[in-house]
Amino acid sequence: MPPDAVSNQQFDAWYSTHNDWLQGWLRRRLGDHATAADLAHDTFLRVWVKSQSNKPPEVNEPRAYLTTIAKRLMINYYERQSLERAFMVTLEQLPEPLVPSVEEQVIVLETLHELDVLLAELPSRVRSAFLMSQLEGVTYEEIAARLHVNVRTVTRYMAQGFRQCLRLMLASD
Structure with a gap:
């Protein structure tokens, strides 16, 4: 039997044994059946992708492993929701002629x-410095004062951000 067949059998067993449990666990935290099902699917997708790698993880406690992955996906989900809400609030404040088309809104959200x-x-400090500079227009000196670092450190942070x-730009080409 080829090596990947064993990992596929193990994955199938995990899925059939733990999918309903994981969806229930997510449903209790999210209060939404559809989102729980989506995140459970994404969790198992990550497990499957990892199982296909050259060095799949050895897991003694499948539910703990699944929970860890699902928690990270939930955090990502909430962060995306927060970002989308902030974008919608910004759109609501724009005068009608400046509101982008639905297609442009999708592109901006992506x-x-x-x-x-x-x-x-x-x-986190690099991210904070970068956002202060690029979104708020804060000077390097002001960023240094806010973060309690020197201007040279802010310059390093900005270089990391850029x-x-x-x-990202090179990867998308």
Whole structure:
């Protein structure tokens, strides 16, 4: 039997044994059947992708492993929801002629999600400095004062932020 057949059998067993439990666990936390089902699906998708890698994880406690993945996905879900709500509030404040079309709104939301993922990979101080500079227009000196660091450190933080943006731009081409 090929090696991936064993991992596929193990995955099938995990799915049939733990999917209903995981959906129930997510439903109790989210209060929404559809979102719970989506996140459970995404959890098992990540498990399956990891099981297909050269070095799949050895898991002694499947439910703990699934819960850890599901918690991370729930956090991502709530962050996306928060981002989308903030975007909608911003749209509501725009005068009618400036409101982008539905297609433009979708593009902006997709871009915001990509930026959110990109910025989430940065250390918190780097992310804070980058956002203060780029969104609020705060000077490096003001950022240094707010973060209790020197201007040289802020310059390093900004360079990290710009490198991360450049990676995203190069990856999308």
